[in-house]
Amino acid sequence: MSSTTGLTNPGRTDPTPTAAHYPEMAGKVAVVTGAAQGMGAVFAAGLATRGVSVLAADINAEHVVETADRLNTELAEASTEDKPGQVIGVRADVTIAADHEELAERAVREFGRLDFWINNAGIFPYALAQDIAPDQIGATLRVNVEGVLYGAQAAARHMNPGGAIVNMSSVSATRVRKGRGAYCTSKAAVAHLTESLAVEFGDKGIRVNSIAPGYIDTEMTRWVQEDPAALAHALDVVPLHRLGSPEEVFGPLLFLLSDSARYVTGHSIAVDGGSRHV
Template identity: 55%
Template sequence: MTTQAPDGNPGRVNYDALPAINPELVGRTVVVTGAGRGMGALFLEELARRGVNGVGGDLDQEEMATVAEKINANLAGTSGAGRVVGVGADVTDPAAGDTLVATALREFGRLDLWVNNAGVFPQAEFTDITPQQLALTYGVNVNGVVYGGQAAARHFRTVGGGAIVNMASVAAVRARPTRATYNSSKAAVRHLTTCMAVELGPDNIRVNSIAPGYIDTEMTRWIREDRAAMDRALTTVPLRRIGAPMEVFGALYFLLSDSARYITGTSIPVDGGSQHV
């Protein structure tokens, strides 16, 4: 199985499928926020392909429902595949997490795994950062992780544990012009992850983050469409290519699986080595 590269892909992305299998995940249920497109949509589909039922939440309820239908249609002939449902869920709303938990329990009768994936990526010169940009970015990227994590943890406590993965970024450990809002929000996600892991560990709740570099999604379309920006970006990537969502999925699948059962509070970079440059 090979995931098709989106139109206009510069051909520098490896879209090959990943063969990893974690049989213990079959029959479990995941919530993925921001699953209406990009990595979140791919995570939902690839987990379902491997037998994990999923609830996807995104801002636009109709778009999310359409994506869920497409995923189910794509997997209709795949033996052992899970099923997904899509619901409207704005992660800046403290109540959204409870809706996602309730949906998982109603549709699948259990909830084991949670991915705080929703994110926004603003850019502005430091002196041009507006209160609205700050509020939106921290609201989605930081508060959204707190609220989602709270809903997940409250449920996981009642069932003896669970695994949470937060989407941080290589931006968490980097400083770049025009990125103060985004990078500081992702630094917060990275540290929140560790704080959550320390506090929730005694309840057998593992919390880790993933730190992607440049990944080929709508969020980074501007790089793909600007040859000079792409060349500049690639000078900071030792592997000299941008990553595919599937390559981030590899780390996610590992962190959610029992193979990672003694790993918590850490961040796995999936960045072609760019955090070192």
Template identity: 60%
Template sequence: MTATIPASEHPGRVEGTLMQVDHPELRGKVAVVTGAGRGMGARFSAALARRGVHVVGADIDESLMGEAASAITREHEGVDGAGDVVATGVDVRDREAQQRVAELARDRFGRLDLWINNAGVFPEAPAIEVPVSQMQATLSINVEGVLYGAQAAASVMEPGGSIINMASVAAVRVRRGRSAYCSSKAAVAHLTECLAVELGDLGVRVNAIAPGFVDTEMTRWVQDDPQALAKALDSIPLHRLGSPEEIVGPMLFLASDSARYVTGHILAVDGGSRHV
């Protein structure tokens, strides 16, 4: 896996080009990506479609998802063998809604090979002030949403299927003011291991990616604060933020046959920050 990543003038940031990696065995496969209307979900969908994977992108904002799917389709107009991208709405807290997404993928494309549980929220509040509503919503979206997605995927997948959950370095590192988020991602990490054991009986692999500070909308709060950015960079052995493309590469690996004997693994993509 190689990538050319030129330096940016912004301290601690890189501008990631498309990963120069291909997994030919992915072509013709079918994926569902939740939270695909923006951010990493949209980037995952684009990367998969570029490599010939048909994608059902699902987001709670169906209009936004439609715009993202159209943008990806336009982006790949000149790409030979690019996969289709279909947009649909979903509230990941709704188990039946997730089941309908899985059935849409199967009915539209005849199969389901990959499911990425990407949808999530990133709330903030001091630990002693976290309201009941915030905690309930965070656990419902970030944890129950992963479980319901995995259940839906497993009900449709044949042996060889792969489920990828989005955990976080926050599962093992404390982020002040993010206790609801950190605890939910710790739950996602352990849930991934539980699902890997039980879904292994069906021949389905379950893994998770645990990003650190990545240059996305979710880290805008630290990038816009010079002091916070300096502190964050000091906690990362590579002394820079990750680029979204540096999360795409590990996703493609976990989705591919290169990882066909990998399950129950939490793959940290954090520049080493979990060790500091």
């Protein structure tokens, strides 16, 4: 599936890399938050292509329903051997615990089970440290950290052993980005929360991992691509000297959800072109 952002990506030679196929995933059910656009939409499309039914959630109800309708149309028109899963778009505010519970209940009600939960929703505010206002740090922690916790809690209540939760952290969890103090703090919390959840949910037979993207070609990185100096810096600090695509994040996500990773929990996979080493 191609990226839904429509952005350019200097140096990218293959915007739609081939992801592995895991036959055991067909017929399973996933919840993806922040699924109206960007990586969330790509995740929903990629899973549905492989026979996973997806509850695509976003705070923008109109947009996520339109995305789900578009994906269902594309899946119906695609020529594939496997029967695609259905995508249902629903509104959810990830800062409200009850919204997560309703997502889990609806997944079970619509599809009869819940196997995967991807905590993808997040915000990316800017402010120098001395200017971070109470409302900014509060909103960032509510969306980026509480949203992950509430989603994982709801998932764990409704999943059977063998379920998998994947949280979206960031390379910013371990690297300082000037002007992104609130964001970096929230993603460091997500990385550590993932480890805590993995330890406790292991008793339920549920795996919890995270993915830490670097510069990925989405709406969240539009500011980089619109600033020549920022783009030049980004391409310089990434050893592969290009931005990543959402599809290149989907590959590791697919692995973490699959049976190939059934003994992998409490880990974070960096998808950053090597930038964490620079």
